Amino acid sequence: MKSLLVAVALVASVIAGSAEAGQGFSVPRPPAVVSPDLAKPWLLQTKPGGRPAVTRSRTVVRARAAPPSIGREFLPTVVRYRGSEAPGTIVIDTNHRFLYLVLDGGKAKRYGVGVGRPGFEWAGTHTVTAKAEWPTWTPPEEMRAREPNLPDSMVGGPDNPLGARALYLGDTLYRIHGSNQPWTIGKAVSSGCIRMRNEDVVDLYDRVPVGTKVIVM
Template sequence: MLFLFGFAGLWGETAAAQLWEDAPPAVDRKTGSVKMGDGYLDFLLQPSGYPPRPAENYPKSGVTGPTVVRYATGEAPGTIVIETQRRALFLVQDNGKAIRYAVGVGREGFGWSGTEYISAKREWPDWRPPADMLARRPDLPVHMPGGPDNPLGARALYLGDTLYRIHGSNEPETVGQQSSSGCFRMRNEDVIDLYRRVKVGTKVVVL
């Protein structure tokens, strides 16, 4: 019986990894246009929603997962502090520590700083590019349903009434880089971890 459960678990991990391995790329590297893909088959095969992409299938970007570090700050435990120059997000803990996550930040001309609060949380969120982005990129879809091909990835934390979010990504190789339009990108498994730890109303300080 234990053998059968173990085999089933192994098959599930292998199947999830194969789904991701077989999935089409989200962005055409030549034209830069977003590909919708056929991720809905994946969704139908996973009753609980899309599986997070297996970590071993991520490109070797040198980005590490969440790490508990010493962190000196005057912010209260539970606060998110994003240091854009370091491309790091810190979830402040007790006793002078924080959980550090890697993030991708706004490219030149799109960076910002200030204080906001998480106003909403979404699992596998839909994506609606803002008007200024559509003006720059008319090839983008006006609306894209949530799923593994969606640029917002597995989870999104919305910041106040701004257009900015902390979210996952279908391009994990951009995490740790300066490449977004002002949002903060995380690997899907990292944003899932953060999503579970914070709630609506959490303070977010961007430095």
């Protein structure tokens, strides 16, 4: 009996609701609740029926060109010296691209160097007549005649072809100097000067005084 009464009550409720609807009343419905995740701006911009468009930033990594390097044999090292020159003498072997600073005890400090290109080779014995830190470069007239775009002068600095230090040889135009192109060490590319890596010419500069004997072979 109790079950019958419940069923009757449910039917009456449905009929009443239908009557209200027929009289222009709407049956109130529970409010729509949107999940916080679904209310995010990026989702509301998607098209109906489609999946959310996920935009992922792409990081483009471009490989850097490896800087030019020199052979390990041209890095500074101490070697045995069997020559007859006194300690403190600089001996430059242009054929093999090495500069030797003779040390005590039958040894020498060896550095890799760049030398004059074909047509600009030279040999002789001189002394260091002057030294300069971050020297100013003043290309001689002969060089400017060959290369008209060269400046009349360039103050010392990292971009200066003479590099960090210079040792001036006798009354010649030649120098032992640093370089802003260290990858040319071990090559014959200069106009006759002996070029070194900046860190190497700084080391040599600190070891030798004005008056040092220099033999170029």
